Amino acid sequence: MESADSREEEAPLVVGELPKNHARDVHVLSFAFLFIFLAYGAAQNLESTVNTEHDLGTTSMGILYLSFTLFSIVASPMVRMLGSKRALVLGTTGYWLFIASNLKPSWYTMMPASLYLGFAASIIWVGQGTYLTSAARSHAKDCHLHEGTVIGNFNGEFWGMFASTQVIGNLISLVLLKNGEEGKSTTGTTLLFSVFLGSMTLGTILMCFLNRRDIKGEGLNMPYDSFSSSVVSLLKYVISPLCDKRMLLIIPLLAYSGLQQAFVWAEFTKHIVKPALGESGVGGAMAAYGASDAICSWFAGRFTSGLSSITFIVSGGAVLQMVVLLWLSAEIQLD
Structure with missing residues (x-):
């Protein structure tokens, strides 16, 4: 059992010999996420305004992200077992089901869809990071390029495409x-x-055209010699990151980011944008938000590339957000 545990701990999430056409796979991955998240992002912005009966939209989003939080604990071992491509394809099914449930919104359709999407989202995002890193490392090796540069370029393409989803989806x-x-x-x-x-x-469909980037049996299949060993292995995956002080320090930032996004997607659209611009205005306002996010992200990336610490820009961003929130609060009280 000790040897099995040691093999499991040493097994990397990204593994050895990989297929060719690495840049092509990144293009396919980026466009697949574009088509998926232009729909999901815009739908998410509208949930609190179109599904208002008994706060169905807001509640479904709360269930979704609670599920996402819980399932994220086991997302990494799930991707190891499935492989990154299968994880990506499986992850898309949750988003598809969530959008389909909005065609007939009710507690019986949206609650199960939200719960399943939380699981699917945890799988797709771990799979995305694994797949993109795998493609970048392989491309750097094959082309004799600096690995960090290739990872930066591939991530730049992916996140640039992803940032445009808010603009395109909300304009639709x-x-x-x-x-x-x-x-x-x-x-x-x-x-x-x-x-x-x-x-x-x-x-x-585009996800299905990705090349597989995992070798069967190498670092992907977790050993399950017995039920007890599988439980111990899972607990190790869950607990070991919490022993890293860097992970503990980043938890408040993640919580703050989650609260900020919840405010923008639910309260801001429902209580500020809709009364001022109407339901159709939500799309236009959030398209402007997405465009500003994409532009500022590009400038922030350029600005921080030469900094030895991100403390300054994170602190500056927090102060700017606080000023905007106080201004919005004052506007609401005046109304």
């Missing part, structure tokens, strides 16, 4: 909802989520 929402009465006509939410479902389907 703006166009399709502007003529609908509160988004409930045929040209409103039904058509919108049908278009989003088509985009999801295209993204899922």
Whole structure:
């Protein structure tokens, strides 16, 4: 059992001999995420405004991210067992089901879909990081390039494409909802989520064209000699990161980021954008938000590349966000 545990601890998430066409795989991965998240991102922004009965939209998002948090604990071993490509394809099914549930929103459709999406999201994001890093390392090795440079370039392409999802998806929402009465006509939410479902389907199909980047049996299949050994192995995966002080220090930042995103996606769209611009205005406002996010992310990346510590920019960003939140609070009170 000790030898099995030692092999498991030494097994890397990204492994040896990899296929060719590494840049091509990154292009496919980036476009797949574009089609999937332009639909999901825009739908997420609308949940608290289109599914208002008994706060169905807000509650579903809460269930989703609670599930995401819990399943993230076991996402890494799941990706090891499945392989990064299978994990990516499996992850897309959760997003597809969530969008489909919005075509017939109810507690019986959206709650299970949100719960499953939390699991799927944890799998797809670990799989994405594993796959992208694997492609970058292999490309650097084959082309005799600096690994850090290739990882930066591949990540730049992926995240640049991903940042555009907020712009494209929300512009689609703006166009399709502007003529609908509160988004409930045929040209409103039904058509919108049908278009989003088509985009999801295209993204899922693209995922299937990725090359596999894992060698069967090498570092991917966790040893399950007995039930007790499997439980011990899982506990090691869960507990070991919490013994790293760097992980403990980053937890408050993750919590802050989650609260900030929850405010933008739920409270900001429902209580600020919708009363001022109407339901169709949510898409336009969030498209502007996404464009600003993409541009500022590019400048921040350039600005921080020469810094020895990110403390300054993180602190500066927190102060700017606090100023904006206080300004919005003052505006709400005046209204």
